[in-house]
Structures are given as structure tokens and as C-alpha cells.
Amino acid sequence: MTEETQKSPQDGERIAKFLAHAGIASRRDAEKLIGEGRITVNGQTVRTPATKVTAADDIRFDGERVGGKAQIQLWRYHKPEGLVTTHKDPQGRATVFEALPPGLPRVVSIGRLDLNTEGLLLLTTDGGLARFLELPSTGWRRRYRVRAYGRATQSQLDRLKDGVTVEGVSYGPIEAVLDQVQGGNVWLTISIHEGKNREIRNVCRHLGLQVNRLIRLSYGPFQLGNLKRGEVEEVPRRQLVDQLGKKRAAELGLI
Structure with a gap:
């Protein structure tokens, strides 16, 4: 029996949660790292995200x-197009985290912006905060400026209020x-609450529009x-607390 299976259910917290609070990755991405065999505890490769750990364990990525819980911080980042929102891209493309200014601690993104999307990306040291702010139930609106080739009427756009x-x-x-x-293009302002993968591009294509520029202007109360x-600016802790309640x-764990 290994050390990780000897621990009682009361010992520590799940490894995926520990990694998230340490700023390594969101819980979902931490589970992927575990599946790839990139996490060890006391010299043993972790095989399941259900593994329990404590601060006394030697946890490595x-x-x-990997240290303990990081101080919870939040930044606004203006992501340029041409960067993927991942810590390690199998295709070797440039990533957001490689492009960040020096001096930042290890951070995870709150949601993602795809390769050709620019604008506001929130970054945090805490995977728990990232997970909460990503949930549709949080109710925070994401607002985008969209340029697309084609034609659309306001009446067509209004029908999207009921979902599609x-x-x-x-x-x-x-x-x-x-x-x-503007010429062969239209400029739109689009607001969504779910942020599903390529949601705006897919919905625009459904309307006969081809998106050729996509800029996120805001995420909840935080504005670009x-x-x-490429610029990063920290959100004051008091402002974050005020917005969360x-x-x-x-x-x-913010207060």
C-alpha cells in the first residue's frame, strides 16, 4: 500500500485543489497535469486527483x-492576438504566460481567449478564485467588440436575446x-454570460457573419x-473584495 492510499479521508485536501490554491493551474487543468504524470508527491507519481496531501508533503510539478497556498491576487491583462492561453502548447505556439512581464508570480487565467482574440484576460494566483469567476452561475457578463464581414440587421441580433x-x-x-x-464589415457590441468555446464566432457564423476581429472589453465589473x-495591472484587493461581496x-480566503 502506497503512502497516498494510507492517508485517511480527513488528512489534507485533494491534490487538484492544493495545486489550484498554489497557483499552478485551475482544478480542471490540474487534473490534466496529473493524468500526464507531471505531479509527484513524496517521490511518487500521482495517479488520481483524489489523492490527499498536506503542506508537509513534498509536492512537485x-x-x-510546489509551495503552499499563494496570496490571492488578481490582474487585468491586455492579451494581444497571436497568443494561446495555455501554460504549454503542444504545437509550440507562443503562449500568454511566456509573454507576461517579468516579476509576476505563477498565475492562471480566468477563462481563456483563443489565439486570434485580443483584449481583457484576468489572471490570478488562486485556482479557486478562477473557478468561481468562470462559472456561469456567478452571473458576470463578458462584453466584446466585434468586427465581422457580412451584413446583419438589429432585428436579427435582437432574436439572440432568447438564446440560440x-x-x-x-x-x-x-x-x-x-x-x-464599415465597407463590407459590421461592428457589433456583444455581451454573453456563459463564454462557451468560440461562442461569439460560432453564433456570428450562424448569422452569416465572419468574425475578423474580436476584442474582449470587460469581464464582469473589470474593464480593459x-x-x-501586453500590459498588466493588478486589481486592488479592496476592489476585488467589494465586487465579490x-x-x-x-x-x-480573501479576508
């Missing part, structure tokens, strides 16, 4: 010692405003504002 199903995928209510017609491409902030 790719051979590097595209190629078997159901999307919740979408707010879309036709801002401007005047951040320059004291009860939720306490549950997440």
Missing part, C-alpha cells in the same frame, strides 16, 4: 517543488448591438480600459 442553438450546441441569451457598418497590449470573499 515537473520536478519543481448552433450545430447542436445551445447558447444562452446574448445581447448584440449593431454599432456601425486604457491598458496597452464580503461573504464570498471570506469563503475564498
Whole structure:
């Protein structure tokens, strides 16, 4: 019997949760790291995310010692297009985390922006906070500026308020405003709450529009504002607590 199976259910916390709080990855991505055999505990490769650990264990990611719970911090980052939102890309493409300015601690992203999407990406040291803010039940709206080739009317866009199903995928209510017609393109402002994979691109294609520029302007109460491409700015802790509410902030360990 190995050390990890000898531990009682009361000992420590699940390894995936520990890694998330240490800022290694979200719980979902931590489970992927475990499946890839990249996490060890006391010299043994972890085989299941149900493994319990404590701060006394020697926990390593790719051979590097993982510390305990990191101080919870949040940053606004202006992601340029051409970067993938992953810590390690199997295709060798440039990643967000390689492009971040020096001096930041290890961070995880709150949600993702695809390769050709630019704009606001929130980064945090805490996987628990990331998971909470990603949940549709949190209710935070994501707002985008969209340029797309083709034509659409406001009446077509208004029908998205009831949600839409595209190629078997159901999307919740979408707010879309036709801002401007420019040559063969239209400019739209689109707000969503779920943030499913490639949601805006897929819905626009359903309307006969081909997205050629996509910029996230806001995520919940946090705005892209005047951040320059590649620039990072920390969100003051008090502001984060105010936006979460004291009860939720306490549950997440912020206060």
C-alpha cells in the first residue's frame, strides 16, 4: 500500500485543489497535469486527483517543488492576438504566460481567449478564485467588440436575446448591438454570460457573419480600459473584495 492510499479521508485536501490554491493551474487543468504524470508527491507519481496531501508533503510539478497556498491576487491583462492561453502548447505556439512581464508570480487565467482574440484576460494566483469567476452561475457578463464581414440587421441580433442553438450546441441569451457598418464589415457590441468555446464566432457564423476581429472589453465589473497590449495591472484587493461581496470573499480566503 502506497503512502497516498494510507492517508485517511480527513488528512489534507485533494491534490487538484492544493495545486489550484498554489497557483499552478485551475482544478480542471490540474487534473490534466496529473493524468500526464507531471505531479509527484513524496517521490511518487500521482495517479488520481483524489489523492490527499498536506503542506508537509513534498509536492512537485515537473520536478519543481510546489509551495503552499499563494496570496490571492488578481490582474487585468491586455492579451494581444497571436497568443494561446495555455501554460504549454503542444504545437509550440507562443503562449500568454511566456509573454507576461517579468516579476509576476505563477498565475492562471480566468477563462481563456483563443489565439486570434485580443483584449481583457484576468489572471490570478488562486485556482479557486478562477473557478468561481468562470462559472456561469456567478452571473458576470463578458462584453466584446466585434468586427465581422457580412451584413446583419438589429432585428436579427435582437432574436439572440432568447438564446440560440448552433450545430447542436445551445447558447444562452446574448445581447448584440449593431454599432456601425464599415465597407463590407459590421461592428457589433456583444455581451454573453456563459463564454462557451468560440461562442461569439460560432453564433456570428450562424448569422452569416465572419468574425475578423474580436476584442474582449470587460469581464464582469473589470474593464480593459486604457491598458496597452501586453500590459498588466493588478486589481486592488479592496476592489476585488467589494465586487465579490464580503461573504464570498471570506469563503475564498480573501479576508
